[in-house]
Amino acid sequence: MTARRLFAIAALGLLLATSFGAGLLPKFSYSAQHREFTDAAPSLRFPLGTDELGRDRMARLLSATRVSLVFAAAASLGALILAALIGGVAGYCGGWCDRALVHGIDLMLSLPWLFLLLAVRALLPLNAAPLTSLLATYALLALLGWASPARVVRAGVRSLRDSEFVLQARAEGVTELRILLRHVLPNLRPILLAQFWTSIPLFILTEANLGFLGLSAGEPFPTWGSLLRELQDPLLVRPEAFAPVAAIALSVVCFKLLSPRGGYQV
Amino acid sequence: MRPLLSAFVSVDYPGRPGVLQGVDLEIAPGEILGLVGESGSGKSTLALALLRLLPFRGGTTRGELRLRERDLLALSERQMRAVRGREIGLVLQSPISALNPAMRIGRQIVESWQAHRDHSPDLPGTLEMVSLPTEPSFLDRYPSQLSVGQAQRVLIAMAILHRPALLIADEPTSALDAVTQAEILKLFARLNRQLGMAVLYISHDLLSVASLCHRIAILQQGQIVETNTSEEIFQRPQHAYTQALLRAIPRVPEFLPV
Numbered sequence: 001m002t003a004r005r006l007f008a009i010a011a012l013g014l015l016l017a018t019s020f021g022a023g024l025l026p027k028f029s030y031s032a033q034h035r036e037f038t039d040a041a042p043s044l045r046f047p048l049g050t051d052e053l054g055r056d057r058m059a060r061l062l063s064a065t066r067v068s069l070v071f072a073a074a075a076s077l078g079a080l081i082l083a084a085l086i087g088g089v090a091g092y093c094g095g096w097c098d099r100a101l102v103h104g105i106d107l108m109l110s111l112p113w114l115f116l117l118l119a120v121r122a123l124l125p126l127n128a129a130p131l132t133s134l135l136a137t138y139a140l141l142a143l144l145g146w147a148s149p150a151r152v153v154r155a156g157v158r159s160l161r162d163s164e165f166v167l168q169a170r171a172e173g174v175t176e177l178r179i180l181l182r183h184v185l186p187n188l189r190p191i192l193l194a195q196f197w198t199s200i201p202l203f204i205l206t207e208a209n210l211g212f213l214g215l216s217a218g219e220p221f222p223t224w225g226s227l228l229r230e231l232q233d234p235l236l237v238r239p240e241a242f243a244p245v246a247a248i249a250l251s252v253v254c255f256k257l258l259s260p261r262g263g264y265q266v
Numbered sequence: 267m268r269p270l271l272s273a274f275v276s277v278d279y280p281g282r283p284g285v286l287q288g289v290d291l292e293i294a295p296g297e298i299l300g301l302v303g304e305s306g307s308g309k310s311t312l313a314l315a316l317l318r319l320l321p322f323r324g325g326t327t328r329g330e331l332r333l334r335e336r337d338l339l340a341l342s343e344r345q346m347r348a349v350r351g352r353e354i355g356l357v358l359q360s361p362i363s364a365l366n367p368a369m370r371i372g373r374q375i376v377e378s379w380q381a382h383r384d385h386s387p388d389l390p391g392t393l394e395m396v397s398l399p400t401e402p403s404f405l406d407r408y409p410s411q412l413s414v415g416q417a418q419r420v421l422i423a424m425a426i427l428h429r430p431a432l433l434i435a436d437e438p439t440s441a442l443d444a445v446t447q448a449e450i451l452k453l454f455a456r457l458n459r460q461l462g463m464a465v466l467y468i469s470h471d472l473l474s475v476a477s478l479c480h481r482i483a484i485l486q487q488g489q490i491v492e493t494n495t496s497e498e499i500f501q502r503p504q505h506a507y508t509q510a511l512l513r514a515i516p517r518v519p520e521f522l523p524v
Contacts, residue, residue, distance in 0.1 A: 162323070164363040171317055171356035172424060173347045173381040182377065186368040 008257035011250060012069075019065035028059035031220040041238070048240045051230060055220075061243055064222040068204060069251065071138045071223075076199035078142030080149060080192060087150035088188075091157030092180070102154070108147035114209065117144065121215040134217035137210060141203045149195035156191040160184045190260070197259035201252040208248050224248050268335070270295045270464050271354075271432055275329040277308070277315050277488075285311050286488045288329065293432060298458050298465040300475035300496070302511065303485030309468045310359070312485070313436045316466070317354055318346050333432075352382045355425030359437040361417035365409035371420050372405030378424040389427075395460070396423045396453060415446040419453070426457060433457070434466045439474060451478050472511050476500060484508050 022028040034046075034054040042049045048057035090101035117140060124136050160166060161184065169179050204224065210216045211225015212232070219226075227244040269292040277286040286308045293299050303309050314320045315327045318338060331338040333353060338346065350356075358364040366374060375389065390400045396419040398404070409417055418438060425433055435454065439447040455478055458465050469475050475482060476496055483493040484507060492505040503509045 164358055164360060165366045167314075167319065167322065168356070168358050168364040168421070168424075169366070169377070170319055170322060171350050171358075172378040173349075173351035174377060175347065175381070178377070178381075182369065183366050187366070189368075 004257050008254040012254045012258075015065055015247070015251060016069060019062045019069070022059065022062040023066055028056065028062060030060045030063040030222050031055065032059075042240050048243055049238065057240065057243070060222040060227060061247060064224050064227050064244065065247055065251075067134070067217070067222070068207060068224040068248075071134070072141075072200050072203040072207065075138040075142040075145070075203050076196055078139070079145040079199055079203075080196050082142065082146035083149035083153050083195065084188075084192060086146065087153030088157050090150070091154040092161055092184070094158070094161075098154075102151075105147045105150050105154070108144070109151075111144075113144065113206075117141075117206070117210060118213065118215060121210060128218060130218045130221035134221055134223070137207065137216050137223075138203075141206055145199055145203060145206075149199060152191060152195055153188070156188055157184060160187050194260045197255060201255040201259075204248060204252055204255075267294050269293060269332075270297075270334060271316070271466075272332045273316060273330065275312070275315050275327055275331060277311055277320060277325050277327050279323075279325045284488055285325070286315065289485070289488070289490055291483065291490065293464050293466060295431065296458070296462045296464055297481065298454070298467060298479045300479030300482040301466060301468045301485055302470065302472050302475060302482060304470055307485045308488045309470070309485055310436050313356065313434050313466070313468055316434060317350055317356055319350075348382070351378060351425075351430070352428045353430050353432070355428070355430040355433045357418075357421050357425050357433065357435040357438050360441050361414055361421050361438075362409055362412075362441075364421055365412075365417055367409055370406050370408060371412070372402070375405070375420070375424055375427070379427050382428055392423050392427055395426070395457070396420075397449075398423060414441055415449070418442065418446075418450060422450075422453065422457075426461065426463065429461055430463065432464045432466065434468070436468045437470065438467075440470070447474065454478060472499075473515050484511065 032055065034050060034056070036054070037046065037050050038054040039052050040046055040050040040054075046056050046058060048061060050056055051060070086101055086105070090098045090105075120140055121137065124133060128136070166179055166183050169183055207216055207223060208225040208228055211223055212228040214226075214229060216225040217223045224244050224247060230241055231245075271291070271293045273289065273291045275286055275289050276284070279285055289308075289312060291299075291301075291312075301309055301312065311320070311325065314323065315325070316331065318327065318331075318341075320327050327339065329339075333349065338349065341349070365371065369377075379389075393400045398416065398419050409420075412420065418441075422438070433454075438454075439450050442450060451474060454465055454467065457463055467475055467479055472482075479496050481493065481495050482499045484491050484499070484505065486507045492499070492503070492508050494504070499508060500512065503512055
């Protein structure tokens with residue numbers, strides 16, 4: 001394990017541990033409004049100050065960290081399952097089925113992503129419950145993010161299907177189901193893991209973009225993206241308001257460091 | 267004597283018709299038939315066609331294919347699966363890539379038995395027959411931890427596990443060094459003698475099959491140009507291509523003591 005990977009694991013572990021630890025303390029409430037301290041500067045009580053409603057920015061950031069990391073991973077898992085199913089069927093079946101699915105994947109990849117996200121997300125009523133809007137946002141990410149991993153999975157399944165050891169297994173009279181479960185799937189694991197790790201930072205960034213435009217989880221629920229909205233205020237030049245940006249950048253860098261690159265080992 | 271396997275097959279790939287054009291082949295029970303031809307002459311295609319594995323590679327097989335008078339081309343895929351591995355075994359060319367890299371070899375051997383379960387497996391006996399260790403520490407290895415020669419022996423063990431009547435070996439020694447090559451050739455001769463197994467031995471190297479095979483068939487551009495006993499092929503080659511193959515055999519330079 002390289003120093004870079006150790007750093008990434010330590011930093012992500014710290015982010016997760018502090019955000020989940022803070023969730024256990026009643027003091028750190030993301031929605032409690034301290035009306036007597038609106039727009040306060042950083043202090044011992046509020047290390048990152050408070051927002052215009054007097055809510056503790058530190059508490060909101062930690063809460064957002066929890067939500068963004070967990071839901072980005074969940075969305076990545078969802079996208080991966082879709083990618084494995086669609087890419088797997090395309091690669092394994094081949095023929096017209098493969099051609100149709102590849103055209104579908106190409107279509108997904110050629111859609112104007114951000115526009116589509118905005119359009120679909122904007123269909124949701126603005127007064128939707130915060131939790132509904134949160135789930136909808138990440139479900140949307142998973143539903144739109146499967147195409148590029150599916151393409152990789154398809155290529156992997158295809159080369160495994162045509163591999164010598166699958167041919168050998170067929171020559172021994174092994175059934176197609178066993179070939180799929182014991183020969184194709186286990187050798188696909190490194191590919192699936194790589195796609196899982198690379199999708200997480202992508203989803204974190206996409207959610208941040210949506211949140212900045214006000215299309216992520218509804219108030220009062222904080223996510224990294226929704227915290228960025230505060231930066232739209234031109235008067236807000238305080239450095240502490242950029243803490244969510246730092247958290248996003250740090251986590252994305254860590255995930256990039258963690259995602260396996262090139263020559264995997266079986 | 268009634269032939270064990272008789273074939274008269276033509277094979278097309280999409281966009282590449284006539285890869286095999288009416289290849290006529292008969293293998294008697296217990297016989298070792300050598301199939302020799304240069305790269306691209308259709309040797310591996312023929313090996314796959316005999317097991318009806320070509321559809322998985324996009325090819326189509328026409329003609330006649332009979333195993334003990336049973337029409338293999340008329341069998342359903344399910345019935346054909348019962349033939350593969352149990353009545354006809356196959357050993358592929360590159361031993362390391364023919365083994366699943368994510369599976370312990372012991373597990374792979376067991377899987378090859380479980381594909382048919384028609385008798386209790388004589389696993390230690392089979393491993394001994396191919397001169398492989400039988401201890402668990404060996405069977406727990408992954409293919410990447412084997413030498414090429416060991417991997418080839420594992421493949422052979424898997425192919426003879428069900429004591430098939432015919433063993434097809436597709437260039438089984440081309441990835442091996444000269445010493446291991448000689449050992450594997452001897453192993454095939456022994457399997458043939460001990461188990462009475464017929465062998466279709468495919469090679470690009472006329473010299474290596476000379477000592478092993480009873481008869482030799484010469485394949486050129488998808489057609490069999492000559493079939494004869496090994497002695498006849500070497501002493502009285504009929505076809506121009508056979509003569510060219512014989513001339514291409516490297517000679518020991520005269521300055522070397524033999």
